[in-house]
Amino acid sequence: MPVLEGKELRIVGFLCNWCSYGGADTAGVGRFAQPTDLRIIKLPCTGRVNPLFVVRAFLNGADGVLVSGCHPGDCHYTAGNFYARRRLEVLRELLDVMGIQPERFHYTWVSASEGQKWKQVVSDFTARIHELGPAASFSNCPAVTVETGMKAAI
């Protein structure tokens, strides 16, 4: 899907299957209007989110990355999001030292019933990324399209 004449930025979302993906679905079913920059990749659990998915997405040209899963205590697999929380907090520092603004990365918890919250998360995060503008990219590397960037991230 080509980025719409620079109006859209490239935001990748890693969502857990049980809560946040359901939440995004609820937002869709509820017909809440949302920005369209986000491309969602569904995973079984945020515990499956290797922090390197996020790094790879950024290095492939993403302007923002969002990770969302079940609220702590509600994980379908009991503890996946607890591990994820530690990993993603540490990841923030790596992005920072690599020169990728940590504000471009966000993780949050949205349950399957929170359609309204999902809309808010997406709107706020997209607005933040637009404020930051396109991310820095390596000048002598061939550009990567959104789709292929996502494929490579998994």
Next chain:
Amino acid sequence: MSTVRFLKARDIAPWLEELSRDFTVLAPAQHGSSIVFREFDPARGIELSQLSTTPAKRALLPPCETLFEYETTKTLEPPYKTSIELKPTLPEGKSVVFGARPCDARAMQIFDRVYNGDQVKDPYYTARRDNATIVTLACSEQEEACFCDRVGGSPVDATGSDILLTPLKAGYVAEALTPKGEKLLKSTSFMKAEGLRQEALNSRNRILEQVPERSSFLDMERNLLSLFGDLGFWDKTAEACLSCGACTYLCPTCYCFNITDETRGESGRRIRTWDNCMSSQFTLEGSGHNPRPSKAHRMRNRIGHKFSYYPQLHDKTLACVGCGRCVSNCPVSFDIRNAVACAIQQAGAIQEQAHD
């Protein structure tokens, strides 16, 4: 009689700038704490005071080179088929390597026997080779790790060079050795200097006189082969080796490569990249079997290839030019000179036993 010219030290940069209009100019430049061959940029300058960390081989064998590009398209009928379009790429343009050392230039002839021989002509390599001019700077002395004299070279050897620069006070005497070299010397950056031919020769002779008397590694290829079955020896030799690729990637004569397809979406390119025989993946087969499973096997191959198999195939020329980069940059200070000397000694002992 070849042309002789003089180049003042301060005229080097202007000359390279002039060359940059028609050539890709590779010259050694400071990069962090290392000296690397990279495209000449007046802002970065050049660094000739020491042997560069990386060799000049990238001019002929780049670390990564596109063999062809491809694009796949899904056909409408039948729907499960994909058509593929190949776009061949051949290296274009001319290049100049400035400031190669005699060992670097000599190493390029080692590639020639493999990539541009009677049986096989690699189109990518030959295209680069034909379009490359090598300007070599004779060394004014040997560095700590240098051993070109033990492998058939010398600090002032002109083998493989198109132009040889001999440092004299305030500048360099440039001697053309090939028609390609002659062409470059036509530049107005050079001064006429026919009279300096003898002085340059004297200077080179003085450098040669400083080369210490050391045992040679030549003509040992058969001896070394007799050590092939003694894995215990190689185990001992390789015990500290980390199996990284610093030695191979910094080696001016290592020419092994890997070929991979790097696809992004519907398009991609087939690339040829440097490979490393010290890595276990180098010989790992699809079945999972690995004929060189330990670092001892791989060390035996590396030393064997350079000092035994290659010279047996190619007129006794060693596939090592003695630049010492592998010695000075090894994280565990593995010294190939000691290893080869030990191997020769050990092989000699085996043969004596056989005679007894």
Next chain:
Amino acid sequence: MVQHTQELRKLIAQALPELDVVLAWTSGSNQLASAPLFITAEDDLDKLDFGPMHVQNLAAYLPSLKGRKVGIVTRGCDSRTIIELLQEKLINRDEITIFGIPCTGAVNIRKVREAADGQRLRSVEAGKDIVSVTTDEGVRTIPMQDVLMEKCYNCPSQTPLIHDHMVTERNGCHMTGEAPESTLDKLDAMEPDARFAFWEESMDRCIRCYACRNACPLCVCKDSCVAQSRDPHWVDLSDNPREKLMFQAIHALHTAGRCTECGECERACPMGIPILAMKQALNRRIKHLFDYEAGMDMENTPPLFMFRQQEEHIKERDAR
């Protein structure tokens, strides 16, 4: 130092009959070439040497020697690596014999080169608090304080945290003092774009030899590293800084919470790329979040191997 070496030789000689191999250091033709020494017989002991020029972290060899009786000469920092390996059950305590030595700091040869103004080094000799360097222009002395490895300035323990034998500490004076500006300090002072550009320029000279990985005592996958796998295809083989930086991110994250900052990655890099900074940054964050330092306590669990339901120092930011 000579006395210490004699004492160490004696200790090893006594223990050698019970051991398959003892890991130590030796000097090459000059002090520039310190190398690991594998002692299997008493004759090898003559080659043994140690001091500020002997820098390799020998614990890197331990996981590959698992199952054999191994002795290892160990400084304070190396002992943290051993503890970390024990924590992760990558080695067995009853298989290793630790010969502790008091350390007075390790020399960073790159800093010596810098201090010699790019002069070619002929040889280097480390004294008590000076390093004398022989270059083409003669001998010059450099204060040890200026050329230590980064880890030495804030060394928490110059003697090993665990050991079976210990060389007596006679003059345990450790080089302390103001640490010079580190790469991480420099990066901290930069804007994000400048940091990105710094890595782009630095990784440009990476030759992908993986010396950083193979020298790392905690990179235990080695031959099965994800960076060289084609499926999954984490890193492609194009020669560009993006892919090379991706590998550094892999290395940093795979050692997050485990890295003891021994600095082998950066020391082993033949191109002198300052990659330790990434790991230092992660360690700094882990110290702040989990109050944890790797390799200090054998009973501890590395922080990313576990979690708490209530994380004291994680302030989750809501999307709003």
